[in-house]
Amino acid sequence: MSLAPGVIRDSIVDFLRTVGRDASTDEIIAGIQIRIGQVPSSSVRSYLRLNTPKTFERTSRGRYRLKIDGHSSDHASVRDGNEAKAIEIGQACLYHADCFEWLENQKPASIHAVVTDPPYGLVEYTAKETAKLRAGKGGIWRIPPSFDGHQRAPLPRFTVLNEEDRRELHVFFKRFGTLVARAAVPGANVVIASNPLLAHIVAAAMAQAGLELRGYIARQVMTMRGGDRPKNAHHEFEGVSVMPRSQWEPWVVLRTPLDGRVQDNLRRWKTGGFRRPSADRPFGDVIRSHPTPATEKRIAAHPSLKPQAFMRQLVRAVLPLGEGTVLDPFMGAGSTLAAANAVGYTSIGVELDKHFFDLATGAVPKLAEIPVKASDASSL
Numbered sequence: 304m305s306l307a308p309g310v311i312r313d314s315i316v317d318f319l320r321t322v323g324r325d326a327s328t329d330e331i332i333a334g335i336q337i338r339i340g341q342v343p344s345s346s347v348r349s350y351l352r353l354n355t356p357k358t359f360e361r362t363s364r365g366r367y368r369l370k371i372d373g374h375s376s377d378h379a380s381v382r383d384g385n386e387a388k389a390i391e392i393g394q395a396c397l398y399h400a401d402c403f404e405w406l407e408n409q410k411p412a413s414i415h416a417v418v419t420d421p422p423y424g425l426v427e428y429t430a431k432e433t434a435k436l437r438a439g440k441g442g443i444w445r446i447p448p449s450f451d452g453h454q455r456a457p458l459p460r461f462t463v464l465n466e467e468d469r470r471e472l473h474v475f476f477k478r479f480g481t482l483v484a485r486a487a488v489p490g491a492n493v494v495i496a497s498n499p500l501l502a503h504i505v506a507a508a509m510a511q512a513g514l515e516l517r518g519y520i521a522r523q524v525m526t527m528r529g530g531d532r533p534k535n536a537h538h539e540f541e542g543v544s545v546m547p548r549s550q551w552e553p554w555v556v557l558r559t560p561l562d563g564r565v566q567d568n569l570r571r572w573k574t575g576g577f578r579r580p581s582a583d584r585p586f587g588d589v590i591r592s593h594p595t596p597a598t599e600k601r602i603a604a605h606p607s608l609k610p611q612a613f614m615r616q617l618v619r620a621v622l623p624l625g626e627g628t629v630l631d632p633f634m635g636a637g638s639t640l641a642a643a644n645a646v647g648y649t650s651i652g653v654e655l656d657k658h659f660f661d662l663a664t665g666a667v668p669k670l671a672e673i674p675v676k677a678s679d680a681s682s683l
């Protein structure tokens with residue numbers, strides 16, 4: 304297998320940045336093989352040796368971590384984090400940056416809510432996999448069978464995660480939770496898109512990072528997941544579905560610990576609850592939705608674009624008094640920011656991939672203008 308120059312080094316950097324600590328050479332080899340497939344362990348060892356001390360630091364025999372100020376120049380603009388210039392669109396501020404570095408650079412207690420849809424496979428949004436996606440080659444991306452003469456858009460393959468991937472996901476969310484807990488004010492809602500196979504990992508890891516699990520919001524939507532008969536034995540087991548056809552998407556609801564009672568927190572920080580859709584109706588945890596409409600996908604061709612009708616209800620609810628800043632650290636094409644602009648909130652989005660970042664700068668104002676049918680916006 305021949306890899307482009309720098310791919311192994313960049314994968315090591317990416318792995319060490321994700322774990323956020325030093326790691327043994329064996330852990331690094333396993334971590335990068337998840338990202339780029341089988342590579343000779345001798346190549347990984349020699350990349351580590353060759354790039355130490357410039358990019359990596361040896362913490363003890365056979366253990367390395369990322370050097371704090373050492374990074375390769377091809378990532379420089381991304382890694383400038385907070386120094387990266389923001390683009391302002393309405394009340395939204397968009398950053399092209401790695402959200403982990405961006406969060407590290409934020410003042411403590413400067414964010415009032417987080418609404419986000421993270422990259423679950425950890426590999427599907429790496430440069431290698433997005434290149435395959437853009438070339439229409441699939442890779443980690445599952446291309447659902449076309450029907451009604453329409454080619455379906457690619458979806459990430461969550462079910463291919465193995466034990467090691469799940470462990471990495473836990474590490475990823477624990478680190479993410481720790482950074483969010485620091486940047487958010489007390490009582491901030493943190494709402495994270497998930498799926499029935501992985502929501503428990505997100506909840507457990509974020510709780511270990513110091514956030515409180517407050518429940519789940521069910522986005523009721525018919526997905527393309529589950530319901531299939533056993534592979535290559537469809538006829539033999541006609542009456543069997545391997546797993547239930549999924550008709551909902553769980554959004555994990557967490558909160559940073561309160562500063563005193565709810566009323567104290569609301570007065571001091573403007574957080575600590577959910578905004579009611581109307582005086583006589585509390586915000587509920589089941590929201591009827593539908594797949595993202597074609598009109599919105601034409602504006603923002605992102606494989607994980609969320610629909611405005613749903614996002615506006617959710618984003619409006621996370622600031623109980625309608626005051627403060629909503630953060631989406633995994634912005635994608637900007638559906639959270641567009642929803643925030645539509646309901647009149649201040650927001651910040653961070654996106655690592657330049658192509659998606661550029662997509663968001665064009666899509667946020669257009670998505671924010673999309674009219675939402677009254678029947679699709681029950682709690683607005």
Ligand SMILES: C[S@@+](CC[C@H](N)C(=O)[O-])C[C@H]1O[C@@H](n2cnc3c(N)ncnc32)[C@H](O)[C@@H]1O
Binds near residue numbers: 419608654
């Ligand atoms: C599931 S998508 C979010 C899509 C979004 N919900 C929308 O409606 O467009 C996750 C996004 O996070 C981005 N991402 C992955 N790692 C990141 C990181 N470390 N910092 C910032 N963005 C990242 C990916 O490029 C991808 O666009």
